[in-house]
Amino acid sequence: MSALHLEETDRIPLFDFLFNPEIFRKVLGRFPPSGVSDWVECTKRLGLDAIWLWADAREDFQLKPADEKGAFYDEWGQKCSVVKEENWPIPWIADHPLKDIEKLKEYEPPDPFAPGRTKSIEEAVKLAGEDMAVLGGVGGPFINAAMLTGFTTYSIVMYERPSAILKITEMITHFHIEVGKRLIDAGVDVIKISEDLGSDETLFISPKHLRVFGLPYLKRMVNAFKKKGVPVSLHCDGNINAVLDDVIETGIDVLHPIQRKAHMDIAEIKEKYGDKICLMGNIDATETLPLGSTEEIVNETKQCISVAAPGGGHILASDHSLTGISLDRAKTMFDVGRKYGKHPIKEIRA
Amino acid sequence: MSQEKILSKVRNSLMNLNLKEAPKAAKEAVESGIPPSLIVSEGIGKGMEAVGEKYENKEYFLAELLIAGEIMNRVLTVLEPYLRIEKAEATGKVVIGTVKGDLHDLGKSIVVTLLKSAGFDVYDVGIDVPAEKFVEKVKETKAEILALSALLTTSMMEMKDVIDALKNAGIRESVKVVIGGHPVSEKFAKEIGADAYGENAFIGSEICKKWVQQKQKSND
Numbered sequence: 239m240s241a242l243h244l245e246e247t248d249r250i251p252l253f254d255f256l257f258n259p260e261i262f263r264k265v266l267g268r269f270p271p272s273g274v275s276d277w278v279e280c281t282k283r284l285g286l287d288a289i290w291l292w293a294d295a296r297e298d299f300q301l302k303p304a305d306e307k308g309a310f311y312d313e314w315g316q317k318c319s320v321v322k323e324e325n326w327p328i329p330w331i332a333d334h335p336l337k338d339i340e341k342l343k344e345y346e347p348p349d350p351f352a353p354g355r356t357k358s359i360e361e362a363v364k365l366a367g368e369d370m371a372v373l374g375g376v377g378g379p380f381i382n383a384a385m386l387t388g389f390t391t392y393s394i395v396m397y398e399r400p401s402a403i404l405k406i407t408e409m410i411t412h413f414h415i416e417v418g419k420r421l422i423d424a425g426v427d428v429i430k431i432s433e434d435l436g437s438d439e440t441l442f443i444s445p446k447h448l449r450v451f452g453l454p455y456l457k458r459m460v461n462a463f464k465k466k467g468v469p470v471s472l473h474c475d476g477n478i479n480a481v482l483d484d485v486i487e488t489g490i491d492v493l494h495p496i497q498r499k500a501h502m503d504i505a506e507i508k509e510k511y512g513d514k515i516c517l518m519g520n521i522d523a524t525e526t527l528p529l530g531s532t533e534e535i536v537n538e539t540k541q542c543i544s545v546a547a548p549g550g551g552h553i554l555a556s557d558h559s560l561t562g563i564s565l566d567r568a569k570t571m572f573d574v575g576r577k578y579g580k581h582p583i584k585e586i587r588a
Numbered sequence: 589m590s591q592e593k594i595l596s597k598v599r600n601s602l603m604n605l606n607l608k609e610a611p612k613a614a615k616e617a618v619e620s621g622i623p624p625s626l627i628v629s630e631g632i633g634k635g636m637e638a639v640g641e642k643y644e645n646k647e648y649f650l651a652e653l654l655i656a657g658e659i660m661n662r663v664l665t666v667l668e669p670y671l672r673i674e675k676a677e678a679t680g681k682v683v684i685g686t687v688k689g690d691l692h693d694l695g696k697s698i699v700v701t702l703l704k705s706a707g708f709d710v711y712d713v714g715i716d717v718p719a720e721k722f723v724e725k726v727k728e729t730k731a732e733i734l735a736l737s738a739l740l741t742t743s744m745m746e747m748k749d750v751i752d753a754l755k756n757a758g759i760r761e762s763v764k765v766v767i768g769g770h771p772v773s774e775k776f777a778k779e780i781g782a783d784a785y786g787e788n789a790f791i792g793s794e795i796c797k798k799w800v801q802q803k804q805k806s807n808d
Contacts, residue, residue: 319691324742330691389694390658393651397605437695438770439788440643443651480646499770524771528741562742 239371239427242469242491242516244551250543250579251287251371252572253518255559256280259323264565270326274361281370285572288371288553290430291362293417297354304333313348316385324562334388339395339402347409350416356424363425371428373471374421376414378433379455383407384442396447403451411455415462422466428492429463429470431456435485436476438500445481453481457488464489471518475558477501486511495519495557502557505545517546518553521571527556527563532570539574547583554579591622595630598663602635603642605655607662614663624670628707632660636705640790650694653789657701664704679706680800681731685713685722687746692739695769695789699735702793708800719746719753726754726763732803733796736782738769747772748780764799768792 240247256262256277262269265280274291281289301310308320315335321327336342362372383406384392396403418429433456435441435448443451460470471492477500478485485493493511496502496519504520521527526538539554546552554575560568578584594617601610617627639656642648664671682703686696693715703710711729713721726734734754738744747767754760767777768786777785786792 322689324689325740332691389650390654393654394607394658396651397655398607437650440646441649444649447649447651524741525773562740 239469241550241553242428242471244513244516244549246550246581248581250547250575250581251553252575253286253288253290253553253555254568255290255561256284257327257559257561258563258565258568259326261560261565261568274358275365278362278365278370284568285576287369288373288428289362289366290373290375291358292375293355293359293421294357295354296348296352297357299354314386315345331385334386334391336387336406337391339387339391339399342402342405347413350413350420355417356420359421359424359426372426373428373430374418374424374426375430375432376418376421376459377410378431378452378472378474379407379411379414379459380442380448380452381432381434382410382414383451386410389442393443396443396451400450407451407455411458415459418459418463419466422463422468426468429468430473430494431459431470431490432473434473434475435478435481436474436500438477438497440477441480442476445484448481449484453484453488456485460489475500482507482511486514490515492516492518492553494553495523495555497524497557498522499524499557504542508546512549512551516551516553519555519557520546521554521556523556523558523561523563527567527571532567535567535570536574539571540578543575543579544583547579547581550581552579589620591620594620594622595627598627598631599635599638602632602656602659602663603638605652605659607655607659610659611662611666614666618667618670624667625707627667628664628671628705632663632705633707636660636702640702643790650698653698653701657698660701660705679708680733680796680803681709681711681729682733682735682796683711683713683722683725683729683731684735684737685717686715686737686739687743687750688716688718689746690738690740690743691715692737692769695739696735696737698789699737699768699786699792702789703735703796706793706797708796719750722750723753723757723759726759727757731763733799734763734765735786735792735796736765736767738767738771741771744769744771744776747782751781766792766795 241251259269262271265283271277295313299313304311304317310318312318316331317333318329319332321329359374366372463470469491472490473494493515496504520542521539526534597613598617601613618624686693700710700712713725736747765782766784766786767782774785784795786795
């Protein structure tokens with residue numbers, strides 16, 4: 239937790255999303271994980287310092303089958319394709335409940351106060367103990383609104399009927415604030431908001447639009463969680479350089495994952511915002527980690543530490559997740575973190 | 589109203605993302621006797637180029653590209669009956685799809701829009717497409733170009749399988765392959781034996797245009 243308070247720790251903390259069946263098989267000898275205890279155990283055996291888990295669906299919710307291929311509807315009415323092992327565990331949303339915006343009139347969002355939402359988190363908090371931080375995951379206002387409508391509908395409606403997009407975003411913000419507050423009461427150490435604002439190249443919507451349709455809501459979420467005394471980590475893929483000032487201004491404590499391929503420069507971000515936020519990620523999960531040589535992984539990790547860790551406020555992680563990255567390769571990265579990530583950070587020549 | 593003035597109405601309504609105005613302008617154009625192929629090239633094509641410039645200048649973002657794509661589809665729906673009568677020569681034929689194991693289609697749909705606006709016949713085979721299906725479609729349509737998309741690191745190697753399948757079917761030499769998407773790069777394109785890497789949707793569609801021009805020149 240010291241890293242989040244921008245203080246130097248004995249060593250930089252290690253984290254990642256363990257989205258990889260091979261890792262569970264090799265570390266625990268089984269896949270899929272049988273429950274929260276397997277997630278915690280796998281995290282422990284890898285020697286990581288934090289675990290991330292979503293809030294659960296409501297207790298009595300049963301996935302509704304959507305087709306014979308195994309697709310299903312989630313609690314929001316989003317049609318999710320069956321999750322293939324290599325892309326586990328995030329389902330692809332194949333159809334959107336508000337693709338036809340006229341359906342907004344009768345749309346009923348899920349109830350944030352429904353029983354059962356904190357079940358996994360409560361168990362994780364119990365099992366994690368003192369040495370592992372629990373990050374409670376909630377959704378982001380922009381990306382979840384765009385997923386309810388689909389990107390094309392979102393874009394058109396944003397121009398033609400902006401009030402409808404605001405209404406959806408308001409609904410999503412309310413849900414995730416209330417769920418997040420419950421996760422805090424259940425004992426999470428950090429709230430992690432998953433918001434994606436851009437592609438590798440550019441933002442999904444313009445900075446001008448984001449300042450209306452996304453950022454004010456994000457700020458409200460951050461405020462609500464911080465008011466309850468918990469730091470907030472923002473997961474945001476893509477090239478967000480054009481709105482980075484605004485993003486930092488929402489009051490977030492951690493920025494993740496700072497993607498290399500999306501032109502996010504951790505050195506620049508450290509220099510500009512290092513006194514305000516903790517930086518997490520930036521080891522290239524697209525080329526270096528899955529395809530590079532051991533030497534390349536070692537060098538990139540060393541370089542990242544030497545730039546981001548001095549003075550504290552750095553958490554080592556890939557710049558997306560461990561999807562498609564072998565256990566050995568992930569371990570190489572974490573081992574470099576253990577070896578070279580001890581404060582005070584010495585000059586490392588990559 | 590002069591022909592140029594009517595065409596500029598189509599162009600501007602697309603460039604300014606006017607969803608309601610664009611199909612009306614296209615209808616007006618076609619009813620005034622302007623050949624639909626000219627409306628596609630001078631109206632939609634030029635309008636889409638202007639949208640592309642605005643994107644490069646960071647005036648437009650992905651949302652605006654998607655709206656432009658939707659406008660183009662609506663305009664093409666208006667023009668379709670007339671286009672069929674005219675039987676305009678297409679610029680070229682492209683088979684496009686997202687490779688097996690990958691369900692993402694945002695980037696692909698933007699490329700489809702740009703290719704259509706440039707007058708290509710586009711055969712979109714969808715998402716999660718196995719190698720054999722790409723081969724089959726290239727054979728069936730005799731397309732000059734195959735465009736492959738992927739967003740996931742876990743599915744990018746599938747692109748190599750598609751290229752190998754083209755080789756095995758004996759049609760690798762008859763089709764140019766361009767790849768695009770988050771995990772791929774120039775280097776990766778070379779490694780798997782693709783002909784080009786489209787860093788973004790605009791570059792990808794420009795590559796296709798260039799190939800077709802080269803082919804036409806060598807045929808002349």
